[in-house]
Amino acid sequence: MPDATQTRDSASSTGPLLDIRNLRIEATVYPPDEPPHDITIVEDVSLQLEKGKVLGLIGESGAGKSTIGLSAMAYGRGGVRITGGEVLVNGRDIRQLNPRGLRHLRGREVCYVAQSAAAAFNPAHRLMDQVVEATLKHGLASRAEAEERARELFGKLGLPDPDNIGQRYPHQVSGGQLQRVMTAMALCSEPDLIVFDEPTTALDVTTQIDVLAAIKDAIRDTGVGALYITHDLAVVAQVSDEIMVLRHGKLVEQGETRQIIEQPQEEYTRQLVSVRKIDHEEKSSGGKAILAAKSITAAYGSSTSDVLKEVSLEVRPGETLAVVGESGSGKSTLARVITGLLPPRRGSIEFDGRKLSKGLEGRSRDDLRELQMIYQMADVAMNPRHTVATIIGRPLEFYFGIRGRERDERVAELLDKIEMGEGFADRYPAELSGGQKQRVCIARALAADPKVIICDEVTSALDPLVAHGILDLLLQLQEEKQVSYLFITHDLATVKAIADSIAVMYQGRLVRYGPKSEVLSPPFDDYTQLLLSSVPEMEVGWLEKAISSRRMESAGN
Amino acid sequence: MAFLRRVPFGAAIGLVITVTMVLAAILAPWVAPYPGSQVLGGVWEPASSQYLLGTDNLGRDLLSRLIYGGRTTIFIASMATALAFILGSVLGFTAAVFGGWVDQVMSRLVDLLMSIPTLIFALVILSVLPSTIPILILVMGILDSTRVYRLSRAVAVDINVMDFVEAAKLRGEGRGWIIFREILPNALSPLVAELGLRFIFAVLFLSALSFLGLGVQPPHADWGGMVRENREGIVFGIAAALIPAGAIAALAISVNLVADWVLRRTTDLKGGRGDA
Numbered sequence: 125m126p127d128a129t130q131t132r133d134s135a136s137s138t139g140p141l142l143d144i145r146n147l148r149i150e151a152t153v154y155p156p157d158e159p160p161h162d163i164t165i166v167e168d169v170s171l172q173l174e175k176g177k178v179l180g181l182i183g184e185s186g187a188g189k190s191t192i193g194l195s196a197m198a199y200g201r202g203g204v205r206i207t208g209g210e211v212l213v214n215g216r217d218i219r220q221l222n223p224r225g226l227r228h229l230r231g232r233e234v235c236y237v238a239q240s241a242a243a244a245f246n247p248a249h250r251l252m253d254q255v256v257e258a259t260l261k262h263g264l265a266s267r268a269e270a271e272e273r274a275r276e277l278f279g280k281l282g283l284p285d286p287d288n289i290g291q292r293y294p295h296q297v298s299g300g301q302l303q304r305v306m307t308a309m310a311l312c313s314e315p316d317l318i319v320f321d322e323p324t325t326a327l328d329v330t331t332q333i334d335v336l337a338a339i340k341d342a343i344r345d346t347g348v349g350a351l352y353i354t355h356d357l358a359v360v361a362q363v364s365d366e367i368m369v370l371r372h373g374k375l376v377e378q379g380e381t382r383q384i385i386e387q388p389q390e391e392y393t394r395q396l397v398s399v400r401k402i403d404h405e406e407k408s409s410g411g412k413a414i415l416a417a418k419s420i421t422a423a424y425g426s427s428t429s430d431v432l433k434e435v436s437l438e439v440r441p442g443e444t445l446a447v448v449g450e451s452g453s454g455k456s457t458l459a460r461v462i463t464g465l466l467p468p469r470r471g472s473i474e475f476d477g478r479k480l481s482k483g484l485e486g487r488s489r490d491d492l493r494e495l496q497m498i499y500q501m502a503d504v505a506m507n508p509r510h511t512v513a514t515i516i517g518r519p520l521e522f523y524f525g526i527r528g529r530e531r532d533e534r535v536a537e538l539l540d541k542i543e544m545g546e547g548f549a550d551r552y553p554a555e556l557s558g559g560q561k562q563r564v565c566i567a568r569a570l571a572a573d574p575k576v577i578i579c580d581e582v583t584s585a586l587d588p589l590v591a592h593g594i595l596d597l598l599l600q601l602q603e604e605k606q607v608s609y610l611f612i613t614h615d616l617a618t619v620k621a622i623a624d625s626i627a628v629m630y631q632g633r634l635v636r637y638g639p640k641s642e643v644l645s646p647p648f649d650d651y652t653q654l655l656l657s658s659v660p661e662m663e664v665g666w667l668e669k670a671i672s673s674r675r676m677e678s679a680g681n
Numbered sequence: 682m683a684f685l686r687r688v689p690f691g692a693a694i695g696l697v698i699t700v701t702m703v704l705a706a707i708l709a710p711w712v713a714p715y716p717g718s719q720v721l722g723g724v725w726e727p728a729s730s731q732y733l734l735g736t737d738n739l740g741r742d743l744l745s746r747l748i749y750g751g752r753t754t755i756f757i758a759s760m761a762t763a764l765a766f767i768l769g770s771v772l773g774f775t776a777a778v779f780g781g782w783v784d785q786v787m788s789r790l791v792d793l794l795m796s797i798p799t800l801i802f803a804l805v806i807l808s809v810l811p812s813t814i815p816i817l818i819l820v821m822g823i824l825d826s827t828r829v830y831r832l833s834r835a836v837a838v839d840i841n842v843m844d845f846v847e848a849a850k851l852r853g854e855g856r857g858w859i860i861f862r863e864i865l866p867n868a869l870s871p872l873v874a875e876l877g878l879r880f881i882f883a884v885l886f887l888s889a890l891s892f893l894g895l896g897v898q899p900p901h902a903d904w905g906g907m908v909r910e911n912r913e914g915i916v917f918g919i920a921a922a923l924i925p926a927g928a929i930a931a932l933a934i935s936v937n938l939v940a941d942w943v944l945r946r947t948t949d950l951k952g953g954r955g956d957a
Binding site: 463464465484487489492493496497499501504505506507508509510518519522523568572 | 843844845847848849850851852853854862863866867
């Protein structure tokens with residue numbers, strides 16, 4: 125093996141920084157009722173990245189984005205193997221490197237920024253120690269120099285109090301800040317290439333925009349090359365020079381950012397670009413409210429700080445009320461209060477003309493049946509040891525006493541409604557895809573024949589195309605059954621797509637509430653303006669425009 | 682049989698030994714060559730074609746006695762384990778689902794029971810009460826259920842906060858459904874692992890009691906009692922005590938091999954349809 129440092133110096137002047145040729149990645153799977161066999165995760169993907177450029181990798185989950193990203197460090201996650209092709213970093217094939225050579229590469233030439241910074245940091249060490257660790261291990265600088273550089277990066281990335289933030293522990297900073305610290309960690313050893321693996325996906329829109337801007341500036345100032353992995357085309361359009369669209373481990377389309385956004389060549393890319401456009405006419409029946417929350421004030425436990433403050437809103441029959449706000453704004457708490465899981469401190473809830481008991485115990489079976497809930501994480505909202513038939517069939521048994529053959533028929537009907545076949549009835553949740561799981565949860569809610577369904581971030585864990593399908597389904601079911609939705613989300617694109625009226629929440633208060641057309645038209649209050657302007661748009665140069673027109677900072681949760 | 686072909690090697694061995702022992706115990710009157718407590722020959726005769734494993738300290742056939750002893754040992758141990766699990770898991774789940782003072786009262790009572798060393802506690806009780814089989818089962822079962830209670834409560838507390846349990850509560854389900862249909866299936870894996878261990882502890886516990894003379898009373902045999910009866914032979918180089926001891930060890934290992942395998946099947950979220 126040639127000496128790593130030598131090759132690095134001799135090759136850096138010529139050729140691209142990263143050159144992946146005909147990459148092939150496989151893994152062994154152990155499917156039920158079959159002998160274990162190999163499947164191909166990534167097939168024949170080639171890409172080149174020049175120094176100082178950013179390449180966006182985009183696709184749904186399972187498209188092989190992260191796998192390709194990690195291959196730039198010759199790393200296979202969870203038994204994944206690189207079985208073919210070449211990965212050239214600074215001109216040498218890193219697949220040929222021995223473990224020692226790889227250690228030279230990782231953290232020095234190529235760095236990685238993980239999706240969940242909260243999970244990627246060691247909670248027992250101070251941030252500074254973790255940020256400078258790679259630099260020190262590789263002997264690139266003395267501790268004092270490395271820390272100096274880290275502080276400089278903290279400042280550049282817009283972190284508050286850059287001189288001292290390194291002394292904090294990971295739990296003492298917010299999610300958005302932690303993601304920026306992680307970027308600083310990647311930049312600290314002055315690598316040639318950084319792999320960003322969905323760095324903003326877990327963040328609120330209002331925080332995402334800060335992190336995006338920070339990452340973009342840092343890339344520009346340091347001249348580092350980057351692979352930017354995400355499933356959000358609007359995000360990647362802001363930071364990358366080129367975009368590569370992947371599906372099922374194969375290349376769909378590659379091109380300049382502007383070309384991909386404005387003139388996509390392939391059908392699949394066109395779908396991705398147009399995914400946010402659902403046409404939904406605002407309904408305003410002006411009828412009597414089916415669900416009304418009246419000046420709700422609530423807190424957890426015996427704590428004196430209220431999570432909800434005097435929130436009043438109404439849902440009308442057959443309509444959708446969207447509740448928006450960043451995390452910590454009290455949206456989900458509102459859902460818990462309405463369902464009776466958290467009795468409010470003050471205020472009352474009226475449902476279909478009658479007053480609901482504050483706690484769950486005091487509610488009749490019909491109260492419970494007519495108010496259903498769909499959860500954000502479909503996979504923990506279903507008992508993993510029940511079959512789909514049991515999950516959907518239980519409300520039928522429980523509320524209507526339907527059993528045996530009749531129940532099975534109704535389950536089949538419901539499966540049909542959510543566009544899944546009868547063959548799914550005896551499957552377990554682990555045998556379903558993310559979108560299918562959420563559909564089953566919708567069917568479970570529908571089985572109770574409810575009047576109102578509370579949807580708590582039902583699409584935020586899903587890929588855009590799948591989420592689009594779920595929203596379509598919800599709208600279609602609303603048309604059929606005249607069911608109302610209380611739709612909790614932080615995604616304004618979703619809100620625009622399905623809401624009839626909107627309630628904007630900020631720090632436990634309702635800051636804006638009314639029909640969609642009114643809420644979304646000026647004049648805005650500061651928070652609504654911030655929220656609206658933070659939703660990435662599929663437009664090159666949107667980020668700079670949005671940053672310059674902001675009137676207030678995000679709460680930074 | 683496709684099912685049997687998939688059984689891994691270790692589990693297969695465990696399964697064969699366990700099944701053989703259980704069958705021998707059930708069919709003891711037909712399988713054993715001699716009655717268990719009849720004196721047949723000389724003291725500690727070596728193995729011969731007449732007495733396959735030799736004779737014991739009183740001249741009884743060791744093999745027959747081993748088979749009859751297995752009957753007692755396995756029966757008492759499995760009954761005590763079953764009692765411990767039914768009692769422990771139901772109470773543990775109940776404590777977790779109810780929470781609050783119900784949980785507090787039950788958990789502190791269990792702490793109280795657990796604070797006294799099990800063997801000493803059992804010895805005290807058995808020195809007052811007669812050592813009949815039902816009393817042995819009851820004492821062992823209740824003492825063991827405290828461990829099961831702790832485990833099931835800990836597991837259930839975690840499951841109780843999952844969204845699907847919340848969904849069931851929102852549906853208005855009763856506590857019975859929540860305990861037996863939502864929590865129990867998901868708590869099965871750790872419980873099965875514990876079951877294998879607990880059964881073995883019960884065998885060992887019973888053996889210890891019998892060895893100390895407070896377990897199964899002569900002339901009935903159980904494996905622990907047999908070790909005691911024959912222990913003096915070791916001084917003279919006679920292996921009669923090691924044979925029941927070996928049986929205890931073999932049963933312990935095989936049951937755990939089977940439990941491990943069952944555990945892997947129950948951990949599988951695809952209804953045990955997969956290989957794993």
